[in-house]
Amino acid sequence: MSHKIRIALDAMGGDHGPAVVVAGAELALARHPECEFAFFGDAALVTPLLSARPALEAVSRLVHTDVAVRMEDKPSQALRYGRWKSSMWLTIEAVKKREADFAVSAGNTGALMVMSKFELKMLPGIDRPAIAALWPTLRGESIVLDVGASIGADAEHLVDLAVMGAATARILFGIARPTVGLLNIGVEEVKGLEPVREAGRILREEQLPDLDYVGFVEGDDIGKGKVDVVVTEGFAGNIALKTAEGTARQVGQYLRDAMNSSLSARLGYLFARGAFRRVRARMDPRRANGGVFLGLNGIVIKSHGGTDAEGFAAAIEIGHGVVQDELLAKITAALGRHGTAPRHALGGAAS
């Protein structure tokens, strides 16, 4: 526990830039005093924020760069002007050089993915990275992947996602043999996309030692926590994640409206304030903020671009959890047991 955890932070990423990143790091430090930080970004903006937080400043270093990846750029554009010198690139590079245990950025997802792939390379046998999200459920938390790293997936990629997701669940949840389901639009064997069916067949037949494949799950099974790991390709996964966030916010708004609708409702709210606070905390999308990029030879966490300091701290927390438990070593071992081997000399570029 006296072991230092070194964290590289892209100070310029996200909608709010350094203000949220530095404040998020301060919150993380309060929870994990063994952390050390490297900030990459515009010194003119970052230095005053650090100076105002002496405890954080004491365990931080700052690497100046005035190049920042823009949120709206294509990955290829970002790579053109941001390679070697942008805050995002330098943040990932710190992981590559083993100067940091993991990297966090709230910046442009596509650019972060491409730069991470470029710098860190993929794990043996994995073609494409994936983003794994922590999803609050009625039973606790599940891992859902891929939530948007790449669009479309063949059966092999879905099986890889199952293996990587299960390894992550083992570490984050401490479950020896996590249950895994394939997201589909019907539980019957007859339904769904061909790659999903084929992946189901492979997982059923392979009987992998590290995961317990339970079959197809539907969208409403995610929130029930029916399985520890929900596997899907990135387009549907991203839509599921965003739709769930939107629905939680929608219900929250309904509640606020209702509790203001009459005197007795307002009175009831006062009595039940503590209970409401707990519900709000459980529904808070910031709690689950932070997608883990899986499949890369290094740990990169993507924070939501629009999050606040609390959400950014949650993203750091996830990285902290997987580093403590040596995620990469365990994924690599699981992939080895699964018998995955490089299938394509050239992996397709994610965008």
Place this chain on the structure above:
Amino acid sequence: MSHKIRIALDAMGGDHGPAVVVAGAELALARHPECEFAFFGDAALVTPLLSARPALEAVSRLVHTDVAVRMEDKPSQALRYGRWKSSMWLTIEAVKKREADFAVSAGNTGALMVMSKFELKMLPGIDRPAIAALWPTLRGESIVLDVGASIGADAEHLVDLAVMGAATARILFGIARPTVGLLNIGVEEVKGLEPVREAGRILREEQLPDLDYVGFVEGDDIGKGKVDVVVTEGFAGNIALKTAEGTARQVGQYLRDAMNSSLSARLGYLFARGAFRRVRARMDPRRANGGVFLGLNGIVIKSHGGTDAEGFAAAIEIGHGVVQDELLAKITAALGRHGTAPRHALGGAAS
């Protein structure tokens, strides 16, 4: 208003069969006394249920069949044993013969789709049917389609969905030029699936008179009610719909747990009971039960298989709304204006 609305009901569909279907019809009749019903199913089961409801029985007829489509069968299997004689087939046939204004079934979605397509045929220029769902939002309701009629969509099919969805929104919501968005995983032009991008280009360039295309929307925009019509292919659409339902139930469970967690919370609940009831009503998935099959030359409503009488009545309600407003004539007219023409001699079979 004295005009009779004739409704064909598959008495054997759904998890609970005739009990829910007959009770649902009774609720619908109470709301719309101008309705007449034709039930298709096992007389031994349906007759006693009707006899117990004299008002309903008085405006109902029953066509006996002892063949019922099973929930777990493939559409092709269902067609093999259920063609000409199953309750589902006969229900749709009543629409085909113009003996009913619309049909409702809570049975096997795939079988209902294939049988509907077989019997009713597609509207001119439409290759594949779609299921449109009514989605409660912070602004009211939106239409989301396709929520599971077929998997995958090319750009032309997405454009057809936009046209049909907008026509439905015009009728159900009374909006002259509904706003339409394409569901995608990022609002930037650069992201997403090729067919989605291509459909966006077509909709932008065609500037259709009957709809206002506003661009890409993300999963969390659905619940905000950002657009009147959300267009997506069926796999992602079904996952979004189910995920939203699951999330609403999950939050409901959090609330119940919290309101039972302490004496003051229970007291607060008592004061705010009316407000909670309103929130529950707004969140109730039964309210939005009933997918409209679009693209067919006849109106078929799919109810959730697991719903209760209240939910089944809501499905009848949707059919009632679109029939009153002559949905088919308006969709056909809109498709004509869009200039859609038969593109393929053979439409792919939905399953």
